[in-house]
Amino acid sequence: MIIFPIVIVLSIVLYLYYKVAILKTRDGLTQAYFNAKARICLGIFILSFGINQYIFYQTKVSLFIGMLFVILGILQLIRGVRETKHYRNEWKRLNPAD
Known part of the structure; x- marks a missing residue:
């Protein structure tokens, strides 16, 4: 299963991207939005990591x-x-005009 390592790496890269984007902006609403996007990437990372570990080891502990x-x-x-x-x-x- 090559898909889970790809998803893991992609989600951690996007997580880091959004965390760095938070540092670059001054607007509090934009920072909160980027933090929410980073939380999504973190959730995908943890979820795919858990599935990958079970598929890789297939033991009760890894389950x-x-x-x-x-x-x-x-x-x-x-x-x-x-x-x-x-x-x-x-x-x-x-921002209703945008």
Whole structure:
């Protein structure tokens, strides 16, 4: 399964990209939006890492650790999606002409 390592590397690169983008901007709303996007990438990273570990090792210990990572990844992903929607709507509300 080559797809999970690709997703893992891509999501960690995007996570770092959004964290650096937070440092480059001064607007608090944009920083919160980028942080929400980074949370989505972190959730995808943790989720795919948990699945990859179980597929790679296939033991009971890796199953439990993988399930824990999958649950944490899903929680991060859901929270990031909700925050992204919220901050996108706030930006649209504050900038109706754009």
